[in-house]
Amino acid sequence: MADKPSKYDKRYLAAVDAAAAVFADKSYHGSSTLDIANRLDIKQGSLYYYFRSKEEALEAVCLEGIKHQVEHLESVIAEQVSIAEAVTMLLRYNLQSLMDRADYMIVFNDDRQAIPLERRGRIREQSVIYHKLMEDLFVQAQGQGELSTELDPHILVRALTGLISSVFSWYHQKNEIDVDKIADQYSHIFLSGCLR
Amino acid sequence: MADKPSKYDKRYLAAVDAAAAVFADKSYHGSSTLDIANRLDIKQGSLYYYFRSKEEALEAVCLEGIKHQVEHLESVIAEQVSIAEAVTMLLRYNLQSLMDRADYMIVFNDDRQAIPLERRGRIREQSVIYHKLMEDLFVQAQGQGELSTELDPHILVRALTGLISSVFSWYHQKNEIDVDKIADQYSHIFLSGCLR
DNA sequence: TAGGTATTCTATAGTTCTATTGAAATAAGG
DNA sequence: CCTTATTTCAATAGAACTATAGAATACCTA
Numbered sequence: 389m390a391d392k393p394s395k396y397d398k399r400y401l402a403a404v405d406a407a408a409a410v411f412a413d414k415s416y417h418g419s420s421t422l423d424i425a426n427r428l429d430i431k432q433g434s435l436y437y438y439f440r441s442k443e444e445a446l447e448a449v450c451l452e453g454i455k456h457q458v459e460h461l462e463s464v465i466a467e468q469v470s471i472a473e474a475v476t477m478l479l480r481y482n483l484q485s486l487m488d489r490a491d492y493m494i495v496f497n498d499d500r501q502a503i504p505l506e507r508r509g510r511i512r513e514q515s516v517i518y519h520k521l522m523e524d525l526f527v528q529a530q531g532q533g534e535l536s537t538e539l540d541p542h543i544l545v546r547a548l549t550g551l552i553s554s555v556f557s558w559y560h561q562k563n564e565i566d567v568d569k570i571a572d573q574y575s576h577i578f579l580s581g582c583l584r
Numbered sequence: 585m586a587d588k589p590s591k592y593d594k595r596y597l598a599a600v601d602a603a604a605a606v607f608a609d610k611s612y613h614g615s616s617t618l619d620i621a622n623r624l625d626i627k628q629g630s631l632y633y634y635f636r637s638k639e640e641a642l643e644a645v646c647l648e649g650i651k652h653q654v655e656h657l658e659s660v661i662a663e664q665v666s667i668a669e670a671v672t673m674l675l676r677y678n679l680q681s682l683m684d685r686a687d688y689m690i691v692f693n694d695d696r697q698a699i700p701l702e703r704r705g706r707i708r709e710q711s712v713i714y715h716k717l718m719e720d721l722f723v724q725a726q727g728q729g730e731l732s733t734e735l736d737p738h739i740l741v742r743a744l745t746g747l748i749s750s751v752f753s754w755y756h757q758k759n760e761i762d763v764d765k766i767a768d769q770y771s772h773i774f775l776s777g778c779l780r
Numbered sequence: 781t782a783g784g785t786a787t788t789c790t791a792t793a794g795t796t797c798t799a800t801t802g803a804a805a806t807a808a809g810g
Numbered sequence: 811c812c813t814t815a816t817t818t819c820a821a822t823a824g825a826a827c828t829a830t831a832g833a834a835t836a837c838c839t840a
Contacts, residue, residue, distance in 0.1 A: 395807090396816080417613025418698065420797060434818050436799065472779065498694070502614060536780050543769045544778060550750020554742050573739045581776035582740060583668065584732050591837090592786080616827060630788050632829065 403428060403438040404452065407445040408491035416446050416499040446495070447503055447511070453496030454514045456485065461521050471529035472579050475548065479578075480571040483555045487567065490559055497556055519545055551578055599624060599634040600648065603641040604687035612642050612695040642691070643699055643707070649692030650710045652681065657717050667725035668775050671744065675774075676767040679751045683763065686755055693752060715741055747774055 393401075406427040410419045421442055425432040439445045460481050464474050486493050500511055526544045529535040535544075551574055558565055576582075589597075602623040606615045617638055621628040635641045656677050660670050682689050696707055722740045725731040731740075747770055754761055772778075 399817085415611075415613060415698065417611060421799085422797080430817095431819055432797090433799080433801095433820075437817065440799095442798070502611065533780060535778055539769055539773065539778055543766060544773070546750050546753050547747060547770055547773050547778075550748075550753070551743060551746050553749060554746020557742050557746070570739060573735055574743055577735065577740070577743050577777070578773060579777045579779050581772075581774065582731055582735055582743075583775050584729060595787085617829085618827075626787095627789055628827090629790080629829080629831095633787065636829095638828070 400438050403435065404445065404448045405491075407439075408449045408452075408495055411446065411449060411499055412491040412494040416442075416495070416502040443503060443507060446499060447507055449492060449495045450500045450503065450511050451514070453489075453492035453500075454511065454518070456489070457482070458514055458518050458521075461518060465521060465525060471525065471534045472575070474525060475578055476572065476575040478548070479552065479555070479574045480568065482552045483558070483567045483571050486555055486559055494556065494559070497553060519549075522548065548578060596634050599631065600641065600644045601687075603635075604645045604648075604691055607642065607645060607695055608687040608690040612638075612691070612698040639699060639703060642695060643703055645688060645691045646696045646699065646707050647710070649685075649688035649696075650707065650714070652685070653678070654710055654714050654717075657714060661717060661721060667721065667730045668771070670721060671774055672767065672771040674744070675748065675751070675770045676764065678748045679754070679763045679767045682751055682755055690752065690755070693749060715745075718744065744774060 403424070407424050410423045410427055413419070414423065421435050422432045424445070425435050428435075435445075439448075461478065464477050467474075469477070500508075503511060522545045523541050526535060526541040530537045530541065555570070555574070558570065599620070602620050606619045606623055609615070610619065617631050618628045620641070621631050624631075631641075635644075657674065660673050663670075665673070696704075699707060718741050719737050722731060722737040726733045726737065751766070751770070754766065
């Protein structure tokens with residue numbers, strides 16, 4: 389089944405990776421295909437052997453960016469853990485992803501809206517799935533009495549994704565950060581609040 | 585003291601406003617000075633009577649975007665209310681600002697990093713002030729026993745600003761939204777969590 | 781209404797960027 | 811080693827964009 393990756397496959401992945409790095413650094417509109425080519429040590433025109441257009445490169449980066457997040461959320465749901473555990477797992481995974489695949493996360497976060505509407509279908513699809521899965525998680529937890537039923541599940545989803553986005557602000561941190569400590573404090577705030 | 589605004593002043597403000605609208609719609613790098621000029625019904629070159637450069641326009645929009653937020657935070661602190669009230673007021677104000685001055689808020693949020701470093705001083709200054717004020721607010725609340733001392737104030741700041749940013753996701757909402765309901769549920773989550 | 785100032789326009793230089801094309805180089809296979 | 815397929819390059823068309831300069835027009839005040 390899984391053939392060994394051809395040279396083309398390897399170079400293609402390198403090209404996506406270079407695009408991710410450049411877009412993360414200078415934003416999609418702020419970077420040029422020349423920047424990407426330079427990072428790959430090839431000439432600007434050669435990029436078009438791998439991408440039909442600059443937009444196609446952005447789409448590839450964004451899809452790669454969200455894919456793991458959806459898969460992880462699905463795996464968390466499959467584990468049937470408590471909502472508290474689920475929230476903690478999600479926050480840890482996102483913070484860890486930010487460390488491991490920062491470029492993809494940043495580009496997905498900052499530049500996905502630069503994909504023209506007619507191309508955005510596949511990204512939106514994944515986003516909608518992600519939100520839906522999370523909303524179901526909350527509704528189920530409310531049904532089981534774990535979660536306050538006075539809170540609108542839709543608002544819960546936005547609050548948690550907002551919290552998750554805020555982990556991006558840790559990225560430019562000078563000193564090493566303690567992923568688990570930060571994720572645990574975030575979940576504590578979301579789950580139990582910060583009041584004494 | 586406050587002279588009546590000259591025609592220049594009024595047109596200048598209109599130009600900043602047009603820039604805000606265009607940048608919010610297509611992002612800074614994605615929009616052109618022609619787009620801004622079209623929105624003002626003047627020719628592209630005429631814009632340069634009001635701005636020395638496109639970057640200067642972005643800076644003006646961003647400064648306008650953050651100014652009110654800092655002022656509001658200062659006024660909240662001056663009122664010496666409980667931390668719970670302070671958080672609720674901040675969330676309400678931000679959600680209301682998003683309704684009233686969406687373009688400025690969106691541009692500040694999405695495009696401020698497009699300002700070149702050598703120009704970014706004044707914006708950073710305001711951002712730093714904002715974060716510092718908020719951190720002081722939390723430290724003080726911890727000192728008074730209102731807030732759990734186990735939570736790192738720095739993390740609290742990021743969590744709350746993350747929550748605040750997440751209100752942006754309400755902007756493209758089709759139906760009218762109930763600002764107070766949403767803000768109150770957000771503060772409830774931040775203050776007391778969502779567990780039952 | 782004349783003269784001056786403020787505002788906008790026209791035209792364009794100069795740059796940068798995307799995407800294409802056909803040729804050249806490189807690698808792979810027999 | 812020769813043939814063929816893959817990958818990269820060189821060169822460039824063509825479009826878009828920023829910023830400038832000087833001419834034209836609108837506006838105001840005396």
